Amino acid sequence: MAEAHAAVAFQFNVSRHGLTVDYDKEILRELIHSTKRSWRYRLIRFLNRIRNMVFPFTVPSVLALIALTSSLTLSDYFDPLSGYARRLHALVPWRISALYPKQSYIVTTVSACAAAVGVVVFLTRFFLEKLLHYRGALRERRGKYSWRTKLWFIWMKVVQGNSTPRLYSYQDIMPVLPLPSLRDTIPKYLRSMRPLLDDEKYERMVQLAADFQNGQGRRFQRYLIMKWLFSTNYVSDWWEEYVYLRGRGPLLINSNCYAMDALHERGSKRQAARAANLTHALLKMRRMINQEDVMPLMLDKMIPLDSFQYPRTFDTCRIPGRETDKHVHYDSSTHVVVFNRGRYFWVPTHTISGRLLNPKELEMQFDRVLQDSSKAREGEELVAALTAGDRVLWAEARERYFSRGPNRVSLETIERAAFYLVLDEEEDYYFDASDPSRLDDYCKWLLQGACKENSCKLWCDKSFSLLIMKNGLAGVNFEHSWGDGLVAGHIWEWALTEDLGVLQYDADGHTRGSIETVPQQPQRLKFELSEECLLSINKSFKTARSLCDDLDLRVLMFNDYGKGFMKTCKVSPDAYIQLALQLAYRRDAGNYCQTYEATTARLFREGRTETVRPCTIESKAFVEAMLNENATNAERQRLLRIASEVHTAGYMDSMCGKGVDRHLFCLYVVSKYLAVESPFLKDVISEPWRLSTSQTPQNQTGRLDPTRHPEQVAPGGGFGPVADDGYGVCYFISGDAVLFFHVTCKISSEKTDANRFREMIRSSLHLMADIFKEEPARDKAPLV
Template identity: 45%
Template sequence: MAEAHQAVGFQFTVHPDGVDIKLSQEVIKNIYLSGVTAWKKRAILFKNGVLAGLYPASPSSWLIVVIAMMSSLYTRIDLSLGMIAVIKENLPHKGSAVPLLNRDCMSMQTRAVVSAILFATGLWISFIYLMRYSLKALLSYHGWIFESHGKMSTSTKVWLRLVKMFSGRRPLLYSFQAALPRLPVPSVDDTIWRYLESVRPLLDSEQYNQMEMLAHNFREAEAAQLQRYLIFKSWWATNYVSDWWEEYIYLRSRGPIMVNSNFYIMDLLYVTPTHRQAARAGNVVHALLQYRRKLERGEHEPLRALGTVPMCSTQMERMFNTTRIPGIETDIVQHLTDRKHLVVYHKGRFFQVWLYTGGRHLLPSELETQFQRILNDTSEPQPGELKLAALTAGDRVPWARARVKHFSHGLNKTSLDAIESAAFFLSLDEEPQGYDPSTANSLDNYAKSLLHGKCYDRWFDKSFTLISYPNGKIGVNVEHSWADAPIVGHMLEYVLATDCFHLGYTEEGHCKGDVNRGLPHPTRLQWQISKECQEVIETSYLSAKQIADDVDFHGYLFADFGKGLIKKCRTSPDAFIQLALQLAQFRDQGVFCLTYESSMTRMFRDGRTETVRSCTSEAVAFVMAMEDASATNAQRLALFRKAAEKHQNMYRLAMTGSGIDRHLFCLYIVSKYLGVDSPFLKKVLSEPWKLSTSQTPQQQLNLVDINKFPQYVGAGGGFGPVADDGYGVSYIIIGENLITFHISSKFSSPDTNSSRFGQRIQKAMTDIQTLFKLENDKINGHMKCVQVANGKKHI
């Protein structure tokens, strides 16, 4: 077979006349090209590492400074204010007191040149640090974010110009990391005051007085000691929250991560570029490899707010070659580098596919060939192989014990290592999914497939599992500990834009390019799974299936209006939706609840997320006015504007490091380390989030102009319910006229119903929009009356 021949680099035969060696030119060529590629990669990584380390300066700027200093020697203008002369006197020269230096001393001219270069280098390094710390000081200013949209003050305009000036040109992905400020620790008094303000609308007078007393006792007794340790950590660590957040919120959780932690992101909403499963997977995987190459080299542009203010890029480092490894007490995140294969799951079999040949990525057509070979494979799963991945869907402790006992040696260890060291995991599913307006619940089924599938056809521990469907649709399931949704969302947008607008397909729907039949076939991973291990797998599967079957999911497209109309109402789209969610929640449950909205803190080094507590006293007042038949529309609208402004201010505080919940969380962790018992912190950390919400970031318009290509929009993503009797709501504002909602709850709760809640949201959105419509009609009517009156006066 051609594949077997290509797999052998050389052959030799021993005979009486000597040894006859035959080399395979093709393999030797591939070995040579692989070596060249590896050295080129090292050179690029070194170059980009130097450029990022020197940013915002550049090597060329060093040359300019050196030339300027050298020129000063000939013009006799001492730009160094005598420093060059001091350096020159301390260089080795004739007459030195050290005999060894007298034997090998420099001439007068050489000393002058060397001293000028040394001074120029020192000046250049000082210049780098001056620019870097100046930029850090500038980025510590956040007044710009509190200004009204479209009303930029003169001071902010000056500040933006200074940031641009100190930011340098053509930054790489990690160029700004050293210049990002540290996340500040809020004062205890501010945090406690804001916390009490946030729970006031949720508690009756007696409960609130009790909470006030707990807060007062905490402030007087334990707060100062805990705060000192936290401030010390903020000086020592790059971020006082992120490592504890990852450790205690994600990795120490012993429950299943499927549904409870992992989240999903969908494909394009309306467009399916090809209906050939292998071809779509080939293009998407190739685009992922292109993204990974740029990521490893740091060549992506850093994300910047207002096109100027840089965001932290740390989370992107572990996007590929990363796996969550189970442990008895805590998991760990294992990140490797430069892995050249992925593992594919199809019909209960695991295949290893090499992603490189001859020192280059496999082309899309070559990847299509490999995936089609897997789809055509008719072999049966080995004993225990079919549901093996259910171990990653169940409780963590049984998986950790099974991993040590059954997967630490032999074939099982080799195959598990292949999965855990793979670039990512690919699942070739058997049932078509995707949004279909002619099919009821198509978005619901699509979401549930991405979120949990069959509970054994995704490797939930991988940084992400790419899921490919037989109708050409794709999606991803993401492990949450290593990063947050915007990181993966931006990656997928890049991949989809590359797939549709750069790679493309033939008229028959295949990947473009020649078909290479000479590639070695994908390799089946081999397992020897004992009966005891199979019982553990089945137990994990049954536990995971119970969770999956309990997920009540509803997704729908809100197309009555979108961002365009909301902005014409002169309010924030996010605040509009959050207040609609409060109105829908009250109509659905009859009470208000603690509400979680995620915001990012990536303007700080190693920043992740902060909580915005959306159920405010102002929001409650607005909702009660909407439900009060005696309230006028003018009163309701005034209360809406007040609540929206309050929400925007809270969101801005969270983004700028003045949130509540991460500070209280870290104070609680310090108290546990010190053995300090705090009833206040225990109470705060035990409160359930019955409504958990998140906005998927808007699309990167530099990749796809959705005004020009309105069909090429993503559907966003979602997550499972956080509380047993609550809702999880994710939404994405798409373009000017569409908002997609992803709603989850549990069938086991008699109080919740995702489809019903979706209807409540739709009604709430429309009711709020009606307030603005009535106001506009009134204003327009008034203007017409004035025009008529003015016309009569004129006559």
């Protein structure tokens, strides 16, 4: 609403007495403080840029080194530059040297020392960049490192020293994503398709691949090499554009994902208090990101992950277009938009001077919203449905009905918000052992954005939305195009640990602290909805409702065993779970399918994700052995370990830039640019992902202890199915003893059933554990 106030903050009146200027002093102060805040952030970014340019050195150490070398050179006690300063001084014009002999010598000496130190910094960073290309530490087992990897650890420790990296310290020296060759990608793809195709179809695919590799593929690869040479990341911009932003279908369920609240603890049952603590924690995290006070995520405490997605977490909105959407990022918004009982409110989160409101002050703000007795106007409770429906319809409605007047002001206020907050009037206690469906309902509430019969509450375009029930139960729903689940999960985990472990609540469930400044009053946003606009809203709402009605979502909390047992089996926990999913799908569908597992590509600059293909020749052999009553447990264990090793190798290949699918995707985009039809690429792209899987990582913040504080662990989240006749499965490994699986599919599909597949996963995990028990004289493992 500040934008609306600013429009009338200054008024000019011309009369016979002259020109008079009336202005709103409060708004003028807000504009002044806004300008100060903007320049302060610019200065912070500038200083951080300098710090990052000299990393792993620090700015004080660089200045101290320049001062030391200059002093030694000038004193003639020791010349670390070997006379370079004197030779440089000889190049100074003689007139300047004659007039200012001492001053010119000091300037040239300091300049020479600064240049020498700059060379040292450059060479150190260059060496560190080369070290970051090494991947042996990821591929080798912990405790069984080769001498090369041990030497690499030593060099990394020596080069980095005791320096503490900031969020973007490694950003400019991150390795560039390598471009695989066709002779590497094509055989890997064919091998991944072998368990899915019969002999005739496989031979056809081999012939198509050979023709492509020897013909069109070479031409497409040459164009891709050009893009690789002149871009920071040859995949990410096309991936974001063509997979996300050009999609014209609804975002709800199809693109947006969700993450859950802590398992057994939510701190307070007071809705306003819970909203205040979480809002304060999230905005504190935003400030840390802006000031780069967040440690980049590190693998093995040595290998950094790319951080370019973090700035878009807050103050970002996806704007609809007729052909393609776009992202718009605003600069440090000082408000959030709250949805409550069909109404939208502008809620300031900072004082006029720019101070972030403390939790007690934010609780007052949200209490004001909850106590507002005004009623929603006709159609107002469904405005958000426009963001959940067809993108073209939303783009046209935005241009026609939201480009002027109060509608434009309200829309800009929502889009410019730090994030979107839903204070729902519903309440639920999801953890109820006597009624497991309560957990399913809660997760469905998060994924659907509480889209009910007469209301659509989720603004799908915002980078993320915070949803809080009447009893304080919370969760987040995030839009996927701006970034990936790892980043969103990291920020949400930090907010939860800050809420429950640091900020906390008093005995009555209120936030701690005191009100230092009475904040600005929240203001309700106004919409003027014409009959034509209401028609568009209702059309989008019907689309959203049909998506919600067709969603089947089930959550499995498996606590019979977990990661601890899997490690005793001497297999990777991720590979173990993926094999369990292959076994479950084979028993559920009677066949195998192309399976998607997401892994990160953030080992490289501006990397996002790559695909692991868990359905392999080896995994099929293991599953068939599990279904064969005559197979022995010893044979099943052997096949399990072989399949696990193959899966782990494929996972590491994908992480290290040697995956298959992003390369083939980019080749397909090149073919479309050239308007050349490729039968091979057409088959590759058209093959559906009937089993789409992903893992939610745990303890990215380093502040969780699932053993001592299991109540603070949030059991992950989930997403909708990718294929109409397939499943979406997101799993979460909680400590050593608990696993969570979020299973989704479409009710309209006769081939899928989320509850049935959940039970297949449960029984498959039991079957796999049974093969490690003592084997009877003749093993006949039950298959149902």
